[in-house]
Amino acid sequence: MVRVARLFVLASACFVSSPAPAEPGSGNTGKHTKPRVINTTDLGADPDDEQSMVRQLVCANEFDLEGLVVATGCWKKRQHDAKMLDKLVDAYGEVQQNLQAHAEGFPDVEHLRAISVMGQRGYGMGDVGDGKDSPGSELIIASVDKDDPRPVWVMCWGGANTAAQAIWKVRATRTADELAKFLGKLRVFDILGQDDAGAWIARNFPDLLYIRATKVYGWQPSDEYLSEHIQSHGPLGAMYPDRKWATEGDTPAFMHVYPNGVNDPDRVDQGGWGGRFDIAKKAGIRSMSPVKNEGEFDPYLMHGNTAEGAAAIKRWADAYNNDFAARMDWSVTDDYAAANHHPVxxxxxDANHRVLELAAAAGSTVELTAAGTGDPDGDSLSYTWSVYREPSSYRKEVPIENAAADSASVRVPQDAAGKSIHIILETRDDGAPRLYAYRRVIINAQ
Incomplete structure (x- = not known):
């Protein structure tokens, strides 16, 4: 028992400390640092872009949205205007005050209108080069150039050529060091590959963090769920169209960076609401079938989905489905007491959302406690501590005592030295719908 008590102190001392409060405007709310996101979307190619945009807008308080960019892709090779995006943003404006009554951080509709711009109007690398700058590509450059240390995640719901144009211009107009600085702050999350620009980027800028998610189907909610909890809810619900092919194929892009305590987006192998990705880049992750010429850029390397595929998303299904439903409830009432809210x-x-890491000796016991966890509605809470085996480098059984209590003991196996063990705390309230909060602790066995 003495050894356990001493290790509790050691483990607590070895947690990676939260950063100092950021400068105003950085997005650091004290609970988490918001990810900076620019969404590029081939709206009109498939109703799923509109569906994903509705979900993005009702969780907009969790992100610093810096761009909503209408772009092209292999299923929509020309774009003429942003009217479809404007309608979605206008619907957000109708429910903005309701959303703001339930959580801090929801942007004003005027901000969203200001960042709703056109990207490349033409298709693929054919619309990248000298004289091809667009409001969207210029917005990407301006965002990365801001005096803000946080990376900028460009989410390609269609093709990647607006991001490619931004990178092309920076390479053409700046020094090699300036280009490297620019790329060091940029992240690209590419859904399925929908033009040849992604392969061009990955081939020419191999150090850029570039994810191509190809396992974006199989996690989605049912049509019945959507009818009951989403489409029936006010102006934004009315903007959520019926499925034509697959529902919300683009949502994993921003779910990857959703700051809910599950993962660090830069550690692509950790796994979160947007899936899990191999830490080693792979060659030849091809785009969708209409894109025929990516072989011209071989070899190009990207982070791709792990063997779990969409199962790495679906493991969190109750949490993200209920999150969406609760937020749609928020959108139709300004009465805080009339809806459920997330536990903390x-x-x-440590009340931050960041992943925590600690060092512990093999054969020792690590004490973890959720003391201080609370619920803004006063709901009762339940807890589960579990090992997330897939991202752990130690793959054998790890005993957890009191795994269903607010405090648990993790026994680090004797043969775990040099390995990592990922522990997930899942906290659930008893509201309707039941809402979840997470924390990840990585034990690095010594």
């Missing part, structure tokens, strides 16, 4: 998970006194 605390681990060993």
């Amino acid at each position: 998970a605390v681990v060993n006194g």
Whole structure:
């Protein structure tokens, strides 16, 4: 028992500390640092872009949205205007005050209108080069250039040529060091590959963090769920169209960076609401079938989905489905008491959303506590501590005592030295719909 008590102190001391409060405007709310996101979307090619945009808008308080860009892709090779996007943003404006009554951080509709711009109007690398700048590509450059240390995630719901144009211009107009600085702050999350620009980027800028998600089907909610909880809810619900092919194929892009305590987006192998990706880049992750010429850029390397595929998303299904439903409830009432709100998970006194890491000796016991975890509605809470085996480098059984209590003990196996063990705290309230909060603790066995 003495050894356990001493290790609790050691483990607590070895947690990676949260950063100092950021400068105003950085997005650091004290609970988490918001990810900076620019969504490029081939609206009109498939109703799923509109569906994903509705979900993005009702969780807009969790992100610093810096761009909503209408772009092209292999299923929509020309774009003429942003009217479809404008309608979605206008619907957000109708429910903005309701959303703001339930959580801080929802942007004003005027901000969203200001960042709703056109990207490349033409298709693929044919619309990249000298004289091809667009409001969208210029917006990407301006965002990355801001005096803000956080990376900018460009989410390609269609093709990647608006991002490619931004990179092309920076390479053409700046020094090699300036280009490297620019690329160091940029991240690209590419859904399925929908033009040849992604392969061009990956081939020419191999150090850029570039994810191509190809396992974006199989996690989605049912049509019945959508009818009951989403489409029936006010102006934004009315903007959520019926499925034509697959529902919300683009949503994993922003779910990857959703700041809910599950993962660090830069650690692509950790796994979160947007899936899990191999830490080693792969060659030849091809785009959708209409894109025929990516072989011209071989070899190009990207982070791709792990063997779990969409199962890495679906493991969190109750949480993200209920999150969406609750937020749609928020959109139709300004009465805080009329809807459910998320619990706030605390681990060993840390209330931030960041992934926590600690060092512990093999054969020792690590004490973890969720003391201080609370619920803004006063709901009762339940807890589950579990090992997330897939991203852990230690793959054998790891005993957890009191795994269903607010405090648990993790026994680090004797043969775990040099390995990592990923522990997930899942906290659930008993509201309707039941809402979840997470924390990840990575134990690095010594």
